[in-house]
Amino acid sequence: MEINSSNIIEGSLQAENLKFSIVCARFNDFFVTKLLDGAVDCITRHGGEPDNVTVCWVPGSFEIPLVVQRLAESKKFDAIIALGVVIQGATSHAQFITGQVTSGLAEIGMKNSLPIIFGIVSAETIEHAIERSGSKVGNRGTEAAECAIEMANLMKQL
Ligand code: INI
Numbered sequence: 001m002e003i004n005s006s007n008i009i010e011g012s013l014q015a016e017n018l019k020f021s022i023v024c025a026r027f028n029d030f031f032v033t034k035l036l037d038g039a040v041d042c043i044t045r046h047g048g049e050p051d052n053v054t055v056c057w058v059p060g061s062f063e064i065p066l067v068v069q070r071l072a073e074s075k076k077f078d079a080i081i082a083l084g085v086v087i088q089g090a091t092s093h094a095q096f097i098t099g100q101v102t103s104g105l106a107e108i109g110m111k112n113s114l115p116i117i118f119g120i121v122s123a124e125t126i127e128h129a130i131e132r133s134g135s136k137v138g139n140r141g142t143e144a145a146e147c148a149i150e151m152a153n154l155m156k157q158l
Contacts, residue, residue, distance in 0.1 A: 009154065009157050009158065010150075010154060011149070011150035011151055011152065011153035011154030011155075011156075011157070012149075012150070012153045013046050013146065013149050013150060013153075014046060014047055014149070014153065015043050015044075015046040015047050015048030015149045016047040016048065016049070017049075017052070018043075018048060018052065018078045018079070018149065018152050018153070019052045019053075019054075019076060019077045019078050020043060020048070020052065020053050020054070020077060020078065020079055020080070020081060020145075020148060020152075021053075021054045021055075021056065021071045021076075021077045021080045021081070022036060022039055022040075022053065022054070022055045022056070022080075022081045022082075022083060023055075023056045023058060023064050023067050023068050023071070023080065023081070023082050023083065024036050024055060024056070024057050024058070024083045024084070025057075025058055025059070025060050025061040025063070025064055025083065025084035025085070026057050026058065026059055026060065027059065027060035027061060027084070027085070028084070028085035028086075028087065028129065031085040031121065031129050031130070031133040032083055032084060032085055034133040034134045034139065034141070035083045035085070035119060035121070035133055035134075035139065035140055035141030035144070036055065036083055036141055037134075037141070038133075038134060038139035038140070038141035038142035038145070039081055039083065039119070039141035039142060039144055039145035040053060040145075041142065042141075042142045042145035042146055042149075043145050043148075043149065046146075046149055048149070054071075054076075054077070056071070060084070060097070061084030061085075061086050061097050061098070061101050061120060062097050062100060062101065064082045064084055064101055064104075064105070064120075065082075065100070065101060065104030065105055065108060068080050068082055068104075068105060068108055068116055069104075069108045069112075072108050072109075072111075072112040072114050072116065073112065077114070078115070078152035078155075078156075079114065079115040079116075079117060079148035079149070079151055079152040080114065080115070080116050080117065080148075081117045081119050081141075081144045081145060081148050082101070082105055082116065082117065082118060082119055082120060082144075083119040083120070083140075083141055083144065084101065084119075084120045084121070085120070085121045085123065085129050085133070086098050086101075086120060086121070086122050086123070087123050087124075087125065087126060087128075087129055088122065088123065088124050088125075089124060089125050089126075098120065098122045101120055102118065102120070105118055106118075113155075114155075115147075115148060115151035115152055115155060117144045117145075117147050117148045117151065118144070119140050119141055119143070119144030119145075120140075121133065121140050
């Protein structure tokens with residue numbers, strides 16, 4: 001049985017007039033700046049305006065959820081993108097950071113009914129981080145921005 005197309009709801013990839021905030025962790029900023037470049041490039045290539053993108057820098061990924069929460073409460077944005085790079089091999093508390101950020105962001109999205117996009121690279125090694133910041137495995141920031149555009153448009157229809 002085919003579903004009637006009028007009963008299918010999905011978000012377009014048109015970013016015109018959408019407002020985004022991107023929260024970036026300064027820790028590992030060598031990689032995070034590449035994720036940010038990828039995200040902004042994706043938004044503008046899909047018709048978004050640079051003036052509709054607000055970027056907030058925080059010290060490390062652990063600080064991202066608090067700032068995302070404040071931005072979500074402001075109701076100024078159609079989607080918020082979190083960008084950070086946690087390198088698991090670098091310190092034993094890296095896995096705790098990733099866990100806190102993951103659950104924190106999910107909770108904020110549900111509480112505020114707002115797309116909060118998880119653009120945190122959780123890498124085993126520096127090589128893995130390189131691969132996910134614009135080389136072999138793509139750019140996590142670009143993927144996060146595309147997801148943000150689609151989710152923002154989908155939420156507007158629900
Ligand atoms: N923050 C990161 O964003 N990535 C990391 O890999 C990382 N490591 O490995 O320590 C990291 N630590 C800092 C942390 O996010 C907080 O800024 C810090 O603990 C102060 O709360």
